[in-house]
Amino acid sequence: MRLLLPLLLVGSGCVSAAEPTNAEPLLHVPSPDWREQIIYFALTDRFNDGDPSNNDQGAGEFDPKDHRKFSGGDLKGMKARLDYMQQLGATALWLTPPVANQWWYPKGQYGGYHGYWATDFKSIEPHFGTLEDYQALSDGLHRRGMYLIQDIVVNHTGNFFGYEGEYDPLNTAKNFTVFDDAHPGNRFPTQAPFELVDRHNPEHVAADIYHWTPPITDYKDPAQEFTHQLANLADLNTTNPKVRETLKDSYRYWIETVGVDAFRVDTAKYVEHDFWNDFLHASNGIMAAAKGTGRNDFLAFGEIFDGSAPMENSGEHKLVSFLGTEDKPELNSVIGFPLYFELGRVLAEGAPTAQLAYRLEQQMAVYPNPWVIPNFVDNHDTRRFLSSGSLASFRQAMAVIFTVPGIPVIYQGDEQALTQTRQAMFAGGYGSKQSQFDTNSAMFRFVQDLAALRLSDKALTRGDLTILASSSQGAGVLGFERSYQDQQTLILMNTAQSSQLLANMPLQSGHWLLVLDENGAVADKQVLSSSGELTMSLPAKAIRVYRWLEESGRGQPEAMPEMTPELTLETQLQGQTLTSDTLLQGRFSQPGTPLQLVLNSNLDTAVPLTVSADGRWQYQLPVRSVGEWPQSINLYAPELGLAGKAVSFTTQVRNPAWQLEITDPVGDEKYQRPQHVNSGAQRDITAASVRSGGSVLELTLSMAEISNSWLPAQGFDNVSFDIYFDLSSQLPEAKGAKALPSLKASMPEGRWHLGHTLHGWGNTLFIPGESQPDGAESGNTDAIQRVAPAPQISVDKAAATLTLKYRGEGLGLKQWDGVKIYITTWDRSGEGDLRLVTPEATSWSFGGGNSQSPLIMDSLWLDTQH
Structure with missing residues (x-):
């Protein structure tokens, strides 16, 4: 049985959607409590085609098969799908700019279907419809108790x-x-x-x-x-009073004439701070116009495309600077980009959950009002999460944005688990042969359950956040609590691909009712009990959301405490650095009860310990992995639900078991380079070295050039790497695959068992999928299975090197002896799409090939057996 928690329509001005069609449009309603909203973000041209007559304006700008051109979505199409959005649980619609746009940019060979290349900030784009269509959309939203958010550009x-x-x-x-x-x-x-x-x-x-x-x-x-x-x-001169006045006039118009309830502000970081105070807060500014229509809490949230490095908060502080001060306010909210980047690192790539815990704490500490920060997993400018992460990880990412402070944003297609950034939702639009509006899909129902849960729980929409558990060693447990007045909600996740031990987590005494797991809302009354600490096993990729019911044993005599078994590690390990195999010893007062040694909380690799009759045990801990790595150990008696205190230490191995170096000719690229100003020799490999010891492999690539002009999350740009590992020496029974997904090429010899795609905004490991007998033989990325953890990356721009550190534990590899590695280079867009190759190079395409040419600019083969 599947339980849907009650879906609440929160907000002012809620009017039945069944109003007579000849009634005056309901354009102006009071502002909602933005903490209680759930935003659905739609790319107008790619959402739904409600009026085919406006698709083709006769200038060669329309072609649904071409990702660069108009595809047919419009305002009527949005209105026709409001029931779909509301059924999902959305309470507000954010649409890309509906204003008149440049249709085609010949020099860049790209079109303005997206709405961000305005030619008139005060007119509707003909491909999208008319002013009356936009007013009808506003009316349709307001009659459902929903709200309209317009994307605007002033830069x-x-x-x-x-x-x-x-x-x-x-x-x-x-x-x-x-x-x-x-x-x-x-x-x-x-x-x-x-x-x-x-x-x-x-x-x-x-x-x-x-x-x-x-x-x-x-x-x-x-x-x-x-x-x-x-x-x-x-670039507009936004210090010019004439520019400012025209922009204020243009955007007041949409509030007053259409009834827009909020603005999402594009490229806000590229406009000087003084502009925002004037634009929004002047006597003739946006806030005054909003109040004049009864909107006393008009939300203006800015795109400040900045992140923070792990365990660092410069990005949050950059974002907050655009909120201004009490004396000189600017925007009143910003989009949560630092959290977005951390979700990718931790959930898609398998980084330590302590990084996400830190990010959530910074969100609470740095943002003045974290409850109105729009949080997202995907958007129209970034690669889809599912282009690099697994579906289970994607569900966890969606669960995070629905359970942490802030406004959840669902980007169109998230609810259908789409993998292509700007794929159309409607049949016949770009990338979609069939309709994507499936209200019975598993992902739609999961997001629907998340929305219903959030809107029925004040602790989630208004509550404080307290981190209860996280892992510094890698993927694993994340636990946090939301509390508001007398409501408490507990969220537990296991980001690892193995069962994890949650040991001695502090938790309020009482009973906790399970209301949602990784499959959605739950109907059976599973109750978790806590006596002040919680020890339990969490399955791989688990999601657990509990609501506090009551204090345990209320009104009953206090029970006498039972004798707690003695469980100790006698070896002094806390804070130590181990450089070789180390003997561990300890005691357990119940020798007949199974006892396990758990390394890095991984229950799937827990070591059963033999306990002597006098309660003694010992274990030789192997220390083989090259490099320096944080580790932890727990003792766990599963039958008793008893765990010792976690002990943290470091292993350090300086000398690898083996290493190999090889050079590659300079300037041996296969095609002409893209012609844009930042394109150089970034795809040219000059050398590679590999070293390994234990379960770790370090691969260092020397490049002719490394750049970071686009502020890439991974520290380099203008190149993507696709690296393939032949592991037949370690996995003799594994079949592997020959074709290289999407590259229109095959392994030069042998077969690959592990693949790695790396570019400035992506870091993904994958294996051949089980859905095809020969795994990705067609070269289709849909035939691969994404795995974690992705390797650690370090970039030395001055030395022009990238070092990748692969850890084999999560991949079932104890060593890398005999591995063969095929390294290729190309380039990808920020959304993760491979650049095209054409007969002549253009700004963004390689030259000297055609649609059937292999997408490999340079390559290198490493055979460690020789």
Whole structure:
């Protein structure tokens, strides 16, 4: 039996959706309590096609088969799917900018279907419909008690000018060019004064509407960040009063005319702080317009695309700087990018759960109001979680954003477990031969249960957060509690691919009712009891959400405490660094009861200990893995539910069991390089070295060049690596696969058993899938199975090296002897899509090939048997 927790419609202005169709549109309603909302984020062009008549505007800009062009989604299509969103549990719709856009950018060979290349901030894009269609969408939402969030842009317009040659800041006319081959009928902005784009026209220069600058090359330079172009997009001079007044007028219009309830602010980090105070809080600003329509809590949440390194919080502080101060406020919320990046590292890649615990604590400590921070797992600008993580990990990521402080954001297709970032939801749209609106899919029902749980629990929408358990050694247990007044909710997860020991976690005494697990809401009344501490086993990839019921034994005489068995580790191990095999010894007062030694909380590899009649035991702990690694040990008596105190230590092995080095010719790339300004020799391998000891393999790649101009999460950009391991020496019975997924190529010899895709925003291990007898033989990435933990990465830009550290324990490998490694390079977009190869290189495609060419720029073969 499947139990759906009661779904509550929270917010003001809730009116029945069955209002007469001839009634006046319900455009203006009071602001909701944003803590109680769940946002559904839709990419307008890729969501639903409600009016095929507006798809093709006759300029070659429409082609659902081409990811670069308009696909057909529109405002009528959104309105037609409001029941779907509401059934899922969403209470607000965030849509990409519906304003008139540049349809095609010939120089970059890409279209403005996404809405972020405005030509008129105050008009509806013809592909999306009419003003009346937008008002009807607002009306439809408000009659359901839902809210409308519009994505807005103030940093730039479209791709209208640039520099061909060196940029001279003292003479900005030098090498300046207007992209006058822009799309017919859509050449330049049509809204005044944004049409004044020509640096060579004195009238345009005097108006000073744009910054005459090239693209940003140093994202750490504030001057470039605020005044240079973001990827060739014409950068607005937002210090100009005329620009400010026009933008305020444009965006007041959508509140007053359509009834928009909140703004998501695109590229907010690229606009100076003073602008935000004026734009939002001036007497003629956005907040005043909102209050004039009865919206006293208008939410404006900004995109500050910044993260924090593990166990560090600079990203949170960067985000908070855009909230301003009490005397000079700016935005009133920001999107939770640091948490987004941590979800990927911990849940998709298998990093220690202590990193996620730290991130959640920083979210509570640094953000003034963490309860209105929109949190997300996927969006339209990033690779899908499921392009790198497993479905079980994705469920955990969704469970996190629904159970931590902040507003959960569901990106279209999350509820259908889509893997392609900008795939259409409607049949016939880009990437979808069939409709993706399946209300009976397992993922839809799981998200539906999460939404229902959240909206029925004030502890989740308003409560404090306390971390109770986490692991510093790797994937494993994460435990936290949410509390609000007399409500407490406990969330437990196991991020590992093995059963984990949760030992002696402090927990309020009483009974806890299980309300949701990794399959969704639960109907059977499973109760967890705590006497102040909790010890239990958590299955691999488990999710457990409990609600506190009552204190144990309330009103009854206190029971006499029982004698606790003695369970001790006598070897002094806490805080020690072990460099060789070490003998462990200890005592257990119940020799006839099974006892286990648990390393790093992994119950699947727990070692049964032999306890002598006098209660003594000993175990020789092997120390073989090359490098320095944090470890922990627990003693566990499962029949008694008894665990000793965890002991933490470090192993350090300096000398590998074996190593190999090999060089590769410089300049042996197979194709012409992409032509954009940041593209260089990043795909050219010059050497590789590999060293191994125990279950660890270290692979160091030397490159002709390493760059990080796009502030990549992994520390390097403009190259992707696909690395394949032939493990037949260790796994003689494993069949493996020959074809390399998506690369249109095969192993040069042998078969691969483990694959690794690595680029600036992704780090994924995978094995051949079980769904096909020969695993990924078709080269289709759908035929692979993603696994963790992904390797640790360290980048030395000055030395042009990347070092990858693979740990075999989670992969069932005790050693790597005899491994063969095939290393390939190419490049991927930020969304994780492989770049194209065409006859001639373009800004973003390789040259010298065709659609059937192998996607390998450089390669290197390592055979450690020779």
